[in-house]
Amino acid sequence: MTQYFQDYITVAVFAAFGVLLVLIAVGASALLRPKNPTPAKSASYECGMDPVGGGWSQTQVRFYIYGLLFLIFDVEAVFIFPWAVRLEQLGGFALVEMAIFIAILLGGLAYAVRKGVLRWES
Amino acid sequence: MTGFVERVFDNVWLAALVKVVAVFALLLVVVILLVWIERKLVADMQNRLGPMRAGPFGVLQTLADGLKLLLKESVIPRKAELGVYMAAPIMALIPAFLIFLVIPIGEPVTVGGTTITLQGMDLNVGVLYLLAMSSLAVYAIVFAGWASGSKYPLLGGVRATAQMISYEAAMGLALVPVVLFASHRLGGEVPLIGTMSLSQIVELQQGAFRGFVPGWFVFWLAPSFIIFMIAAVAEANRAPFDLVEAETELVGGFHTEYSGFRFALFFLAEYLNMFNLSAIAVTLFFGGWLGPTWPEVLPGWISALLPIVWFLAKTFVLLFVFIWLRATLPRLRYDQLMNLGWKRLIPASLAWLVLFTVVTAWRAWGAPWSS
Numbered sequence: 001m002t003q004y005f006q007d008y009i010t011v012a013v014f015a016a017f018g019v020l021l022v023l024i025a026v027g028a029s030a031l032l033r034p035k036n037p038t039p040a041k042s043a044s045y046e047c048g049m050d051p052v053g054g055g056w057s058q059t060q061v062r063f064y065i066y067g068l069l070f071l072i073f074d075v076e077a078v079f080i081f082p083w084a085v086r087l088e089q090l091g092g093f094a095l096v097e098m099a100i101f102i103a104i105l106l107g108g109l110a111y112a113v114r115k116g117v118l119r120w121e122s
Numbered sequence: 123m124t125g126f127v128e129r130v131f132d133n134v135w136l137a138a139l140v141k142v143v144a145v146f147a148l149l150l151v152v153v154i155l156l157v158w159i160e161r162k163l164v165a166d167m168q169n170r171l172g173p174m175r176a177g178p179f180g181v182l183q184t185l186a187d188g189l190k191l192l193l194k195e196s197v198i199p200r201k202a203e204l205g206v207y208m209a210a211p212i213m214a215l216i217p218a219f220l221i222f223l224v225i226p227i228g229e230p231v232t233v234g235g236t237t238i239t240l241q242g243m244d245l246n247v248g249v250l251y252l253l254a255m256s257s258l259a260v261y262a263i264v265f266a267g268w269a270s271g272s273k274y275p276l277l278g279g280v281r282a283t284a285q286m287i288s289y290e291a292a293m294g295l296a297l298v299p300v301v302l303f304a305s306h307r308l309g310g311e312v313p314l315i316g317t318m319s320l321s322q323i324v325e326l327q328q329g330a331f332r333g334f335v336p337g338w339f340v341f342w343l344a345p346s347f348i349i350f351m352i353a354a355v356a357e358a359n360r361a362p363f364d365l366v367e368a369e370t371e372l373v374g375g376f377h378t379e380y381s382g383f384r385f386a387l388f389f390l391a392e393y394l395n396m397f398n399l400s401a402i403a404v405t406l407f408f409g410g411w412l413g414p415t416w417p418e419v420l421p422g423w424i425s426a427l428l429p430i431v432w433f434l435a436k437t438f439v440l441l442f443v444f445i446w447l448r449a450t451l452p453r454l455r456y457d458q459l460m461n462l463g464w465k466r467l468i469p470a471s472l473a474w475l476v477l478f479t480v481v482t483a484w485r486a487w488g489a490p491w492s493s
Contacts, residue, residue, distance in 0.1 A: 006243070007245055011220065011223065019216060045272055066284045091487075102472055109464070
């Protein structure tokens with residue numbers, strides 16, 4: 001078997017072992033601990049008062065914009081890492097290309113800042 | 123003995139199993155120590171004694187706490203989405219274990235004819251693997267916050283997600299110069315093919331310049347290291363970026379509705395993440411396990427163990443910084459946190475990346491006008 005697969009076998013064994021260990025611990029805890037739920041105990045936490053309204057509520061749309069921005073920057077990272085590994089082979093052309101790419105991204109970020117989507121006060 | 127070790131490590135599955143058990147043991151011992159060290163240090167900085175009763179100087183306090191949590195009732199809120207609610211703590215813990223797998227903790231050891239790397243595995247995409255695994259931790263927090271069916275966890279979960287993805291972008295960008303520099307360094311040996319393997323990155327930091335300064339990457343990439351450390355503190359949800367579990371506004375944040383052993387799993391994951399991030403910083407910027415071993419002076423087994431000692435010592439120095447920050451700095455406001463991430467760190471890491479790339483290219487190819 002090649003080294004390549006051997007490495008990922010270790011990952012798989014490790015993940016499986018981790019899940020197993022956690023399940024054993026949770027299982028042992030389930031056997032050992034008392035279980036005595038009452039209606040008051042299993043109510044949602046609200047600082048001692050009776051909970052008001054449903055558990056889920058709407059959240060600010062701003063968080064969604066952060067999600068969108070993050071997606072752009074994360075995809076960018078996917079492009080940048082292979083580029084960084086082979087920059088010296090790709091040569092000056094790749095350097096200029098990545099400079100243009102980063103300039104566009106920075107422009108986009110500057111646009112978002114000017115639009116005020118990153119501002120927190122309403 | 124030698125033949126036995128050789129036979130074990132020739133078998134892929136057995137070798138994997140041995141490494142898995144070793145890594146788990148190391149991580150658990152380190153985390154138990156780390157929690158105790160943190161409590162003692164913070165206590166010291168606040169002029170208290172900290173845990174004193176369980177064991178000498180309270181060393182066993184963490185074990186006692188773990189045992190207590192194991193025996194506590196686990197209250198499950200009525201409104202919780204059971205499946206996701208139960209899965210979230212496990213999902214928090216597994217990536218925390220998996221990250222450590224690619225970090226080399228010592229020099230490869232040769233027993234008989236077999237070389238054993240002191241590393242779970244040497245992935246050739248090590249740096250990407252680190253980023254991927256640290257991204258997975260976000261899911262646990264989203265799921266925990268959503269599945270609790272309660273207000274505070276939901277708020278905490280949404281906040282935590284926004285915080286973690288913001289700082290992850292900065293962290294990923296801060297690591298690009300490391301890969302670039304390592305690939306540039308490697309350029310002489312293997313022409314034009316770079317590296318993302320962590321063991322190779324450690325080996326590239328060997329040697330010294332100006333006589334005594336070690337060849338650690340931090341001396342070339344200090345801005346990367348600073349951005350990485352700030353992002354790491356935010357990524358681990360530690361003070362001053364611990365808005366996720368800001369007691370004064372959000373109660374317990376995403377784990378408000380978790381109790382008993384499920385809470386312990388989240389707690390364990392947080393400390394594991396802190397240790398992992400320090401270990402990553404040591405590997406990428408401070409030469410990992412490199413350090414003097416004095417093979418002529420010391421007996422063989424001591425100088426074989428020394429690289430692991432160096433690695434752990436460097437990691438604990440960075441962990442001390444984490445704890446120090448917690449004891450020193452007040453918590454940021456949420457808008458300050460997001461502004462720091464998006465308006466300072468990300469532009470700064472992009473600018474540093476461009477600057478560093480241009481300088482590296484200049485050194486590799488010469489100035490464009492000189493050719």
